Amino acid sequence: MEFLFTHLVAKYNFWLYIVLMMIGLYAMIAKNNLIKKLVGMNIFQTAIILFYVSVGSKKGGTIPIIEHGAGHTPHGIDPAHYVNPLPHVLMLTAIVVSVSTFGVALALAIKIYQRYKTLEEDEILTRIRES
């Protein structure tokens, strides 16, 4: 029971991203349709984005905007009250990367479809072997 609390419940965000990652990996390995593989790839990337986002957040933390800005006397700021913005900002870049990877992959899938008129990997492979 104690194990359940310290490792499963308290760290549920890690388990969630591991489960998502495995779903993505399973789709990439086991699925035959190229688009399904691509969706698996996207789930895989999203899992890592969620991991970073969950790492940055804090219990009771607020958005990292300092209210008493210019014109006020400088206050001591306790970083424990604010969500860590850095992982979130990093993930904006990672989202861009994953979108562009997905775009390139879809373009390649279109080219494959134009050539073989199918997106099932085994059918494409048999066509290649026949030719």
Next chain:
Amino acid sequence: MTENYPALLVVVPLLSAFAIYGCSWLHRKSCLPLALLGLAIPFFISIRLLKTVFINGHVSYHLGGWAPPWGIAYEIDPLNALVLLAVSTVAFINLIATSGQIERIFPDRKGAFYALYLLFIVGLLGIVVTGDLFNLYVLLEIASITGYSLIGMGNPDRAPLASLNYVFMGTIGACFYLLGVGYIYIMTGSLNMVDVKGLLPPLYHTSAIIVAFIFCLVGIMIKMGFFPLHFWLPNAYTYAPSPAASLIAPLMTKVMAYVMIRLIISVFSPSFAFSSIQISRGVVWLACIAIIVGAVMALSQRDVRRMLTYIIVSEMGYIVGGAWIGNATAMSGAVLHIINDVLMTFCVFLSLGAIARSTKGYQIENFSGLFKKIPVTMATFVVSGLSIIGIPPTCGFFSKWYLILGAIEGGHYGFIVVLLLSSLINIILFFRIFEEAFFVYPKTNAVHTEGEASIAIAETPFVTLIPLVLTAILLIFTGIYSGSLIALIIKPVVSAGLL
């Protein structure tokens, strides 16, 4: 101006990539000069940087003036100045040599091709120069995504599928790396390499850091096509258009090997990588298997281009094995082999691209009688082949020599045996091509019509031939001067890192 060189190195090709894409609509003729300019400037900057680093030591550039732990820093030491020079030289020479081919293969899409070409180089130069772990991921993906598209522009029957498989594997690799960086960030709260290196030692025993290291390593190994993770590599490089193949095949995998060495030396410490976690012997044995599998698979190919891709798999085994033996000699050998392998893989792919003009395909049978037909091009092919085998005056010999010395020092006798065995297999690989090209004459109707006189010399055009000959000379030149290269540049960095 001079102090902004590290930033210009990345910014100049980036901006020219956009300018080229704009030009492809407005004024198509200016695409090529712009691309040449966009690569010539990084080439000269990297020469200057090597000189500066050599005189003043380490150069650190803070982007936007933000001090390192918060901002992104570009760090240049002799090691990456050398890799920078290799990358920018190959990119520049390859563009000159293959420009005619590019104009012929992609008459209507050349703007896109040049833009992707330059973005690929932006990614690689950035990877080499950056001192920030997350920045490295972003640039890695820039290089990979442009690499996928360049490969996808090849043979329409096979290239898109090969490229898509590369996308799947490459993305898994990049994600693993990102995950590793995430763990490092959780534990240290920093992404700057120098800062992380300072913060890590008290955390070396924690499982999070060990897992982080393994994740980063596996990610990088997928990207470099290290043995059990190499399945994307042969197809992707075989079906790529040949100007892209001679760019991507030498650079991508080797830059990834550089990243691995950078991670070992300047993010984690060699003592952590080689002794705290007990994987170094295992990795060296895996490298041995990689070398043998690469060589044997190469032996079973009839297609010369495919054979060369398996040789790359085997060469990656040399570099990874050399790096993981874990002493300064073997590590210097691995670094020298990165440089040499960039040059010789480049030379062999470039000459293969030039040879393909006068053959019908890449099968070994197509090579018959080529020495008569294109003597100079074949000579450069022979030089690069000899270098891959490791015949003394060429550079391949010297890096293998250091690898063997390091392996003796480290007591990895299996690695020595495998290295010698694969060199022997390489001899067979290349001499069966030389034999075909030198002694066998094409049988087709040569007998009854004009006889051997019909084989006209149809040498490669000068715009390709001169860079090619230059690269072949560079192979020998690097070989002769590899002693001073090791003593002056590689050894100081490596032993400073390893002690």
